[in-house]
Structures are given as C-alpha cells and as structure tokens.
Amino acid sequence: MPEVNANNMVPHLIVNKAQVVSDGCSACGSVFATNHAGERALTALIGQDNTTYMFCAKCGDAIMGRVQADGVRQRYVWDWAVPLKGAPLNVNGNGKK
Secondary structure, eight states: OEEEOTTTOOEEEOOSOOOOOOSOOTTTOOOSOOSTTOEEEEEEEETTTTEEEEEEHHHHHHHHHHOOOHHHHTTEEEEEEOOOSSSOOOTTSSSOO
16 A cells, blocks of 8 residues: 655555566466556465465456355455566566576
8 A cells, every 4th residue: 555755745655565477367367467557466375385376356356256255265365466567577586497
C-alpha cells in the first residue's frame, strides 16, 4: 500500500515480498500484466514444500469462488503483478539457467 511522507509528500510503495514470475497464469496461461500499473494476481502455496502457483485475476476469482474450507483459503493470497522492464529473467530470478 502506498504511504505518503508528511515532510516531502512523496509517495512510497512498501513491498512485503517480491518474486519474479516468467510464466503465465497456472490455470489459463495468460500473461499477468501488460501495462505498468499491473493487475491483481492470486498466489497459492501448495504442498509440504509450499510450491508457489500464480493465477490471473479472472482465474483467481473463479478459484476463490469455489474454495469453501477456511484451512484451504489460508493457502491463497491476493498479490499485485507488474511487468519488469528489460529482458525477462529465468525461473530462478538471477538470469542463470
């Protein structure tokens, strides 16, 4: 959530987590965001190793509309996906395969 510094009135974005995702939505394969403002994305942590899966807003809404159990709901969280400038990074996020 953006925070405003009262002295300078300069907006700041505070980020709790950053993750590079080079693939599309885990359900439909569509690209997450094409403009600089980005869009909502649903993140799911699945399995004992908490493997991360990301879903576009449309698929995320469909998934959350069907999830009933609170224990299962806790594995999903809404995030915000924004495109990176420059060449895409590989899966591990450091440019190495």
